[in-house]
Amino acid sequence: MTQYAILIYEDPALYETMPPEGWGAVVDAHSTFIKQVSELGGSMAGGGALAPVTTATTIKGGAVTDGPFLESKETFGGYYVVEARDLDHAVEIGKLCPAPGGGVEVRPLVDPATSPF
Template sequence: MPKYAILIVEDPAYYAGLSPEDWPAVVAAHGTFVQKVSELGGSLTGGEALAPPSSATTIKRGGEVVDGPFLSTREAVNGYYVIEARDRDHAIEIATWCPAPAPGGGVEVRPVVDPSSNPF
């Protein structure tokens, strides 16, 4: 089955203001998503939460190293999953279950590139 990345795109400020009592609900929502992937006939091959964009270091072409994210934007990729799905429509069906609890948050679904071919 082809692989797809599900990128969780949200405003990281939401998590900075989240109370310690609210964090378990976020974790539980992701646990439910992981379970739903297999219920829908897909498989999870990886995924992680990412530290806030303020922790990023960007290395630009030519070797310039800059503290902070590559782009200055309100939303950032806060985590990702890699799934195997039958096709794009199946990957989208699975991705609709991926939690993005921050207001205005969402997910982006992209095929993972097979390195033996050029997708561009």
């Protein structure tokens, strides 16, 4: 099995105005997603949620600035690392990942032992 990152990008404004019960529904949706990964024959290898983009510190060319470097509507808010048979399997899993304020990107992880990169 190969490892794939499922990168979650969403509009942070969705969470700024979300009532507490809405956050509970998001947490429940992610719990369901974790169960679905194994039901589809994949496995969860890790993951995490990121603090709001306003807490970011950006380093570019040695210069350090508070906040995100780029302004964008959707920001990187969290990720999962899953093990899947192939890209099609990873995409099938990724389609189930909750991202009510945006979408997800599925990308294979590089195996340093076999990668030319």
